[in-house]
Amino acid sequence: MKTIDLLGLRDSFAEHRVLLCFNGPISKSLIEDIGNALRGYMEAELAPANATMDVFAVYIEMAQNIRHYSRKRGDSDLTAIATLAIAREEDGHYAVSAGNLVDPEDGERLVATIEALAQLDKQSLKESYKRRLREPRGTDGHSGAGLGLLDIARKSSQPLSARLTPQPGGRCFFSLQATI
Structure with missing residues (x-):
């Protein structure tokens, strides 16, 4: 087994000012536990209450989106792998x-x-969010229509950024970043 360069990992986290990072199988209870740790850390850091709530809400939405996607594909809690960083x-x-x-x-x-x-400004995002709220849910009972992404975009102080990187085996690694 290869030795993990913890010092290098620590230095990288410090350079990127990472408060919290997770990589591995994501379950409902783990999403909750990480969220509680995140909220506690931000409160201890004396972050403004509105920033704490927005960061928490965005983290929860992103983590749940990954879990829902994995479950839709038939992955188990052990194979629903997520990488999360704040x-x-x-x-x-x-x-x-x-x-x-x-x-x-x-x-x-x-x-x-x-x-x-x-490409949308704050007012357009708000209007799109309200319009999406009024739309009927999909026939499969899962909206999947982007309401959560609209909410993340509304909470973000900068436009969302996403990247898709091809991986061996024909899949891609999707990454999303929101700035709160």
Whole structure:
């Protein structure tokens, strides 16, 4: 077994100002536990209450999206792998990032949706969110229509950014970042 360079990992986390990072199988209870740790850390850091709530909400939405996608594909809690990181930027904003393996077609659709959202101003995002709320749910009972992404975009102080990186085996790694 290869030795993990913990010092190098620590230095990388310090350089990127990472407060919290997780990589591995994600379950409902783990999402909750990490969320509680995140909230506790931000409260101890004396972060403004509105920033704490927004960072927490965005983290929860991103983590749940990964879990829902994995379950839809038939993955178990042990194979629903997520990579999540929350960092504090020098200007006081928080970068909330999440990523997972996706089918290329799903990833391309998601990146296109996020790129379209990135073009909207705050008022347009608000109007789109309200319009989406009034739309009927899909016949499968799962909205999947991007209401959560719209909410993340509304909470973000900068446009969302997404990346799709091809991986061996025909899948892609999708990553999303929101700045709160």
